[in-house]
Amino acid sequence: MNVSPLRRGLAAAGAALILCGALPGTALAQAKVPMRISTPAVPDDWHAKMWTVFKESLDKSAPGEFDVQIHLNATLFKQGTEPAAMARGNLELATISAFDIAKLAPEFSIFTAGYVIRDPQHQQQVFDGPIGQEMFKLASEKMDVTVLSTIYLGTRQVNLREPRNVRTPADLKGVKLRMPGSKEWLFLGEALGATATPLAFGEVYLALKTGTIDGQDNPLPTVRAAKFYEVTKQLVLTNHLVDGIFLSIANKTWNALTPAQKQKVAAAAKAAAQYNNENRIKEESQIVDFFRQQGLQVTTPDVDAFRRNVQAAYLGSEYAKVWPKGMLERINATK
Ligand code: KDO
Numbered sequence: 001m002n003v004s005p006l007r008r009g010l011a012a013a014g015a016a017l018i019l020c021g022a023l024p025g026t027a028l029a030q031a032k033v034p035m036r037i038s039t040p041a042v043p044d045d046w047h048a049k050m051w052t053v054f055k056e057s058l059d060k061s062a063p064g065e066f067d068v069q070i071h072l073n074a075t076l077f078k079q080g081t082e083p084a085a086m087a088r089g090n091l092e093l094a095t096i097s098a099f100d101i102a103k104l105a106p107e108f109s110i111f112t113a114g115y116v117i118r119d120p121q122h123q124q125q126v127f128d129g130p131i132g133q134e135m136f137k138l139a140s141e142k143m144d145v146t147v148l149s150t151i152y153l154g155t156r157q158v159n160l161r162e163p164r165n166v167r168t169p170a171d172l173k174g175v176k177l178r179m180p181g182s183k184e185w186l187f188l189g190e191a192l193g194a195t196a197t198p199l200a201f202g203e204v205y206l207a208l209k210t211g212t213i214d215g216q217d218n219p220l221p222t223v224r225a226a227k228f229y230e231v232t233k234q235l236v237l238t239n240h241l242v243d244g245i246f247l248s249i250a251n252k253t254w255n256a257l258t259p260a261q262k263q264k265v266a267a268a269a270k271a272a273a274q275y276n277n278e279n280r281i282k283e284e285s286q287i288v289d290f291f292r293q294q295g296l297q298v299t300t301p302d303v304d305a306f307r308r309n310v311q312a313a314y315l316g317s318e319y320a321k322v323w324p325k326g327m328l329e330r331i332n333a334t335k
Contacts, residue, residue, distance in 0.1 A: 148266055
């Protein structure tokens with residue numbers, strides 16, 4: 001095992017304290033590197049379960065070196081506040097969205113635009129290649145986080161409380177569609193033709209139940225894991241955003257690791273991503289029947305009409321003005 005001089009020093013200090021009886025048993029445990037994780041994900045969702053894969057991988061490759069603490073359901077930090085907590089040194093790891101990154105690195109808003117990433121394979125090709133490297137460098141410079149792996153969150157669909165004939169964006173006019181609370185998310189909701197309403201993920205179930213909102217958008221595995229199907233009657237398969245979140249670590253934490261520790265943490269992040277991606281892609285391909293069995297209507301709109309509307313909204317927006325030159329063409333050309 002590769003132990004840094006600092007860790008050896010801490011361990012020695014701990015042993016000395018135990019010998020004089022000052023701090024029975026706790027000092028050695030404190031020498032572990034804390035790895036606090038916060039996510040709004042519900043326990044049943046793949047991107048919650050993947051953190052256990054991360055933990056198990058580290059416990060195996062680096063026994064006793066890391067103290068991995070997993071906090072689900074946004075119990076440690078509110079959705080969207082994770083990057084700030086990481087910057088303050090209160091959180092080591094999180095899955096941050098393109099929308100979170102775009103707040104500080106506006107160029108990243110290209111990945112918040114609907115109908116840019118085509119499918120999960122395209123997503124992996126884009127983020128695992130030179131485009132990912134360039135864009136993650138921006139995130140590191142502007143947010144002080146290192147992206148370790150790209151997590152496929154699923155393809156976002158519109159999910160309505162009451163059935164409605166939805167063919168084109170015009171059919172969503174006046175529909176109060178819940179979106180996560182940032183202007184980048186709201187823009188996407190409006191581009192779909194709806195009246196975008198901001199709300200934290202943890203409040204969506206109740207808001208659907210009580211009718212404060214008319215619908216929400218999320219990938220289907222999340223609609224199942226968070227039980228939104230219990231309080232909605234329709235899924236409209238708009239396929240509007242092939243969504244990704246980025247498993248990230250605070251630079252302060254990352255830079256303090258030894259090369260061997262970095263390699264183990266990166267491997268654990270890769271294992272977590274692989275677990276999530278494989279399971280989510282498989283579930284997504286079979287999930288529609290589940291919703292039909294639950295009594296939901298599953299309808300396919302005129303997806304081209306949605307695509308045209310959403311693309312026109314983005315291309316005519318302030319967002320597109322800061323997209324790196326040629327980036328959209330490079331993303332489109334990535335096979
Ligand atoms: C959501 O709030 O709709 C969203 O899907 C946004 C994602 O970026 C991510 O935060 C996700 O929620 C949570 O991880 C809960 O699944």
